[in-house]
Amino acid sequence: MIIGVDIGTSLTKAVVFDGAGVSIAQATTPSEVRHLSGGRVEQDLDQVVGTVATVVREVASRVAEPVTALALTGQGDGVWLRDAEGNAVRPAISWLDGRANALLAKWQADGVSRDVFRRTGSGMFPGCAAAILSYLDQHEPEVLDRAVVAGYCVDAVVQRLTGEITVDVSDASLPFLDPRTRQYDEKAIAACGLESRRGLFAEPAKPKTVFHLNSAGAELLGLPSGLPVTAGPFDLPASAIGAGVREPGDGILTAGTTLACQVLTDSADFDPEGEAAGMFLSTPTVGEYLRAMPAMVGTASIDWVCALLGIEVPEIAGLLDSSPPGANGVRALPFLSASGERAPFVDAAARAQFSGLSLEHGRADIVRALCESIAYAARHCFDAAGLSGRLYACGGGVRSAAWTQIFADVLGRPIVIPSDPGVGARGAVLVAAEALGQPYDVELWASSSRTVEFVPENAEFYQSGYADYQASLAAARGLWRL
Template identity: 80%
Template structure:
């Protein structure tokens, strides 16, 4: 057993896990983070509270170990903007990737060609909760805040700065939207296209691959760990989950059914179609030969949470309700775009909104839940078609804890789904990256062996082919009518 604590700083939950040499978790802890939903689509987090969750889970897991902690491996949520000063203290609350205050700005950028210009240079689309849109919004509405800030970064590097004193950013976080994936450097013309050249100094330079930081005195006191302890930072949670799940061959993909419905496919070709739909992300990874074409849709488990509140049910009721309604949900259909900031993959539209159709007096709660779950699976298929899935498909996240919903995903996607045996997939990825950076890599084949496969039901695959065609028709019709 190596005492590397993997920490995944999620949007609503921070987890810490220690794994044995075979990749099985031997100690773990989690604690919630607070997400503040404010008027006009604003979504923020208190950085000090989030940092406190890291201290809580690290101390908890360290107390469970028989031996010493040897390193700390961090991953966490991406996008948004976490502004702080030279010492790493926030100059305003962190703005989440879920934020929608820049909806109107993003719509203007789409009309004026800004989003297309940035996509041509970086392969990444922009959405209201990405750093470019938020920074531009703040430059207009809160310029004094940007004047006080020393760095505009992300969740993981904000935590790293407080723990180690280093101002840095992982290349995966920096990828959206300003990094040219071929050069792995910021594209100055992409920054200029967003009108942010005068704020260029807020962007930290990406750390080289396999960079190892050291825990400073303040970080050591916060975590109760020795000063000088090795710390690795990144990649952020999307590529970390891909690494942790076992995605290693071009064409392999991973479905993360969490707050975000993240669909990613591995490629070793850094080129992209500059005239394609300006959506998704082209993510650099710790391995300079590997890239992830990511389509992180906004239609994840948050939609199921909404349905639970609306229908007066618990999350534990989802499985039985799915079982109580046949494929096709007795004619009920849905578009799942419930986020107040619209959609960001495989298309970007800040005005995207959900709809249900085919409802009658005979429709049940089970039909509504199944229609929503099927529509999210259709959205996943749309994303994977855009990302180029051709190999093995892996899956993780809270959504795949439901056997019924996982079966829907497999049947809609028309392929088996490999589910890693340990739920802490993001932390697994961070720890695997840490092993490489520390010069003591783990046996990735051994780690990948602890998994199960969900096979498709052929009759359902045929049914969902028709359902997906209907979904596309409804989506295309709806896009003509969405307005802010």
């Protein structure tokens, strides 16, 4: 009886699955995300740890069998600075953060981003650890002096529950890990001016590493001391595993706060002259990688348009149905994040736009244009990542049948959607079971799903729409300024 816990940016979820991979108990609770001036986005480690305790205690109380292990996954990137006891030395800085926008732009102009990409296959963006740590080294050096480890959300929680300082290779993949050797590239660290802070980086855990609850963690969760705990991979690769991505060329679309597009590959040969964006994520299987393009567009854009137009999220379906493909000529670029875009290109100055509007257009056209533009962004990401096999999808966005149909039509391929939405926790549990020597039937776990077919005439229409999107994007990139 393994409890899977997915520590998202705004929501923490705990799930227990039966032997066929069907959820039999789950609990959720929100996390606090503080949006501050200057594009700063922070979270409180104590509050996040508290959400884990809340959902684990709740879901454990709903099952009759004793809990045998805890499998953790959660948000990646950002910086979670801690001392030797696992206490935060400052609020955690989220992957959504934009305080390092100007620094990232300078690195792009100076060739630092390109140099790091050539060594690790990872494109840097304002919310990645390199940019944030370099910013802090310039503006809050005393904070880094107090810290013992600069890690991520999942390993921060692991330290509080087990006392261990660790990091999963998936989290460490961006931006300093060479995915081929699964070791840090020291020259990449030096390129970012962080040699003096090298000691803050925990060495990546080996595959199938198992930790154990210490007395403090056991008391916090209401579980036995010594209970096995696994840590990672973080939510992007965990979702790929949980959804059923198995063969090279297969991909997964996560329509969440961000639009994460990933493709499984058995080669980490990256084009050193290509766009320095996206990342190669190491997976639990040595020799397999996920080419990830986690765009900054996603359901946060839908929340924004709902607030702007004074509508509720459930109204989106009806609005999409009342505007035809092409949104009656309204077009959009979806780059609403204050920290710009990070995949399939990196530009901290990227901003959204709507065009083609007239007095004849209404809310439905604006909503549909935005949803179509996010689907075009997904196609752009998958083109860059090399999608060639089956496509899976998960995240809050695919709960909308109308929006999922737009994704299928724009991508021109069927989309397989697992019936259970907790694919991140599911992936973490599958990894934990393998580490504990109790593997489940992964094919059985992936069998409970439905497929959304694309509409051929819509797919043909969106071919030209995608060309228009690309042209609009190319024109806009020449105008963006920080």
